[in-house]
Amino acid sequence: MAAEDRRVRRTKRLLRDALVALVLERGYGAVTVEDITERADLSRATFYGHYTDKDDLFGQIVADLIAELNERLRPLVTDSSAGFTGKPVLEMFRHAAEERDVYRVILRGEGDGRALREFMDDRSEVVARIFRKRADAHGVTPRIDVDVLARAWVGEQISVLRWWIESDPPVLPLEDVTHMLLDLSLRGRYWANGFDGPPPGA
């Protein structure tokens, strides 16, 4: 037997697309299972043949996206004991641009925020691990708690990403936003805005 019946693939894709589109239009809470199957041109019974409920479908969409992102990011961070390149940020923004609709749904916190929490917690964990590893490699203890560091960095990224991905038409090119983000994160606002002054040590 093949990995999966063609009908099944088709059905799942249709349901996925329908949910995402409808959530963008009306918001997660206002979308019913019947709405989804109607939009996908499928029977309601078919839905329950694949998923237990709306949350189940959404959960799988999110899990798939997170897995796909991590897959694309893996090769960029394995050799990351060296300096900070910012390639992962760029790649995440690229991924978001490609999967714009799903990202918008997730970053809006639809579905009682479970998806967004999962997404951010996942990223925070990965980033914290990298920070710890790098600190070890350099034999230093970060002046600021690594968890705070990671949470703050991920918070910056996601917050700006949401703002950027929601803007239509795009206010800034991909490369510019990520560059600003990176610059800001590394050098801080002292150097970024022109009125908080230079850092004490400079």
Add this chain to the structure above:
Amino acid sequence: MAAEDRRVRRTKRLLRDALVALVLERGYGAVTVEDITERADLSRATFYGHYTDKDDLFGQIVADLIAELNERLRPLVTDSSAGFTGKPVLEMFRHAAEERDVYRVILRGEGDGRALREFMDDRSEVVARIFRKRADAHGVTPRIDVDVLARAWVGEQISVLRWWIESDPPVLPLEDVTHMLLDLSLRGRYWANGFDGPPPGA
């Protein structure tokens, strides 16, 4: 006539507390109006006498909280054309510690994230306004787009705040987290972790 009947105040307070408690236990989507009135020991009909639905009640809770926060922050930022003190951050964390449960509900993104979006958008707007004002006062144009700056800064705050407010028992004292946050935001990671190196200009 008095501002509000004592019964009304009591009812609203009970409904408010019941909703918050239940959302923390089961998640927003799993809470019904009947759950709320049962927990509050009130009739379901009474609920509909005050609110149109669950979202309405939650919306008012959130609006009240945002208004209260802005009220507490106002005196700290009016004279903010001068340097960056960080007092507002400290005050927000204090407020969050006092209203821990409501903050947890909001920051988790319950209610399809509407509350969290409102909260962050409100803060981002306020912060962006301050940044612009300060840039004008100093006659400089920030090197980084003010909107990006504001979104990033608020993202940092909220992300760390959620992590901090969810930790039980508290991992760090109030003053320490806010100090780290401020330090990190102003001077950037170059100075904060010990391995990304010093900024180019220093």
Add this chain to the structure above:
DNA sequence: CTGTTATTGGACACGATGTATGGAACTGGT
């Protein structure tokens, strides 16, 4: 004490959920 307002329990129609059919349509492999 009195007129006003809030709360109550019950009833109602409606829409969405999740489950269960048997038959029709499609699939992958021979």
Add this chain to the structure above:
DNA sequence: ACCAGTTCCATACATCGTGTCCAATAACAG
């Protein structure tokens, strides 16, 4: 081209939560 296996479909059903309405009762402010 055919067949066995599966997926999809239309339909029906019991259940639950919603939002509205009502008349009776209780609590309020002045």
